[in-house]
Amino acid sequence: MSALIAGHLRRRSRGVAVLSGRSAILWCRGRKLWHRLRVSAGLELGRATGRDAPVVTPPRRWNTMQALPIIDLDGLSGGGAALDRIAGEIGAACRSIGFFYVRGHGVPERLIAAVFEQAAAFFALPVEQKAVIDMGLVGDNRGYVAMRGEALDPSRPPDLKEGFNLGFDPPDRPARNAFPDLPGFRGTMLAYFAEAQALGLRLHRAIARDLGIAEDFFEPLFDRPMSTLRLLHYPPQPPAAEAGQIGAGEHTDYGNLTLLMTDAVGGLEVRTRAGKWLAAPPIPGAYVVNIGDCLMRWTNDVYVSTPHRVVNRTGRERYSVPFFLDPNPDAPVAAIPSCVPVGAAPKYPPITARAHLTEKLDASYAHRRTRS
Numbered sequence: 001m002s003a004l005i006a007g008h009l010r011r012r013s014r015g016v017a018v019l020s021g022r023s024a025i026l027w028c029r030g031r032k033l034w035h036r037l038r039v040s041a042g043l044e045l046g047r048a049t050g051r052d053a054p055v056v057t058p059p060r061r062w063n064t065m066q067a068l069p070i071i072d073l074d075g076l077s078g079g080g081a082a083l084d085r086i087a088g089e090i091g092a093a094c095r096s097i098g099f100f101y102v103r104g105h106g107v108p109e110r111l112i113a114a115v116f117e118q119a120a121a122f123f124a125l126p127v128e129q130k131a132v133i134d135m136g137l138v139g140d141n142r143g144y145v146a147m148r149g150e151a152l153d154p155s156r157p158p159d160l161k162e163g164f165n166l167g168f169d170p171p172d173r174p175a176r177n178a179f180p181d182l183p184g185f186r187g188t189m190l191a192y193f194a195e196a197q198a199l200g201l202r203l204h205r206a207i208a209r210d211l212g213i214a215e216d217f218f219e220p221l222f223d224r225p226m227s228t229l230r231l232l233h234y235p236p237q238p239p240a241a242e243a244g245q246i247g248a249g250e251h252t253d254y255g256n257l258t259l260l261m262t263d264a265v266g267g268l269e270v271r272t273r274a275g276k277w278l279a280a281p282p283i284p285g286a287y288v289v290n291i292g293d294c295l296m297r298w299t300n301d302v303y304v305s306t307p308h309r310v311v312n313r314t315g316r317e318r319y320s321v322p323f324f325l326d327p328n329p330d331a332p333v334a335a336i337p338s339c340v341p342v343g344a345a346p347k348y349p350p351i352t353a354r355a356h357l358t359e360k361l362d363a364s365y366a367h368r369r370t371r372s
């Protein structure tokens with residue numbers, strides 16, 4: 001079967017192959033249409049090595065696309081054909097641009113609206129009041145992050161944004177989150193955290209299906225997660241900003257998945273593989289989802305964690321709510337076997353999720369590097 005596909009690829013220089021779980025998907029350009037052939041050939045394409053190995057690149061329509069794919073999650077929890085469709089669409093996006101929108105996600109609109117209301121109330125507090133729960137005092141990547149308190153691109157001046165971080169507190173451990181004294185803030189954030197975590201895990205079922213591993217593979221590795229919910233506030237880009245200083249410097253995310261909800265003010269930009277910045281405008285009610293470095297490592301670089309940034313050119317205040325889904329601290333992040341070509345070694349040694357995240361956070365926060 002692989003010889004047949006390889007022959008096809010040789011004949012049609014525009015053919016590309018994408019590995020998908022236990023099957024391979026071959027896109028080739030017919031006269032005018034893209035024909036999708038699903039080839040149930042195990043991982044034969046993935047196992048090809050050396051000169052004969054097909055390049056794992058996305059179809060042309062993704063290389064040249066001007067917008068991120070929009071995936072409807074309707075039916076995801078029911079499994080069956082809907083799960084297959086969603087897994088295929090998510091897998092294709094994860095192997096190409098590493099970003100996609102999701103609709104039909106099931107997170108209540110009213111809760112999302114309440115989170116944005118609380119975010120506006122929090123950031124409107126006097127800075128001295130926010131500083132009481134400064135991240136440098138609270139620790140554990142939680143609490144208030146002052147304006148210019150973080151440099152997502154450490155080679156540039158600090159980001160023009162302020163934030164608030166919240167993590168997971170296991171019920172059997174002392175609580176480590178610090179909350180501002182605002183009515184309804186704590187309850188709203190904890191309710192939203194639980195919804196976002198659950199959505200992230202639903203998406204992981206589709207990812208597992210796409211990768212050809214047990215659908216519940218990720219579940220036990222996310223029951224004491226290092227996930228972080230953030231509230232972010234970006235002032236308009238000031239005319240007098242330092243050279244290279246923007247809302248959020250170019251970076252990739254650190255964890256497995258990011259679920260981003262923003263207000264209607266745009267500013268997110270995604271760097272395509274061709275090096276172009278693609279605007280990712282807000283779509284009402286839809287999340288922007290992207291792959292983080294941890295899942296990229298876990299998939300042996302089959303999925304891509306794509307650089308992105310925020311530049312608030314609108315002249316308006318911007319608020320966003322990213323949820324970073326990270327595994328349990330002790331989760332072993334070792335290449336998923338279906339992502340490693342036969343006879344090849346994984347690209348990275350195994351690491352715990354905690355060691356991976358610590359390395360990433362230390363690089364972006366000055367206060368973490370100077371402590372001890």
Ligand SMILES: O=C(O)CCC(=O)C(=O)O
Pocket residue numbers: 232248253260262267268308309310320321322
């Ligand atoms: O605010 C946004 O739109 C994106 C934020 C972001 O990229 C991040 O915090 O990693």
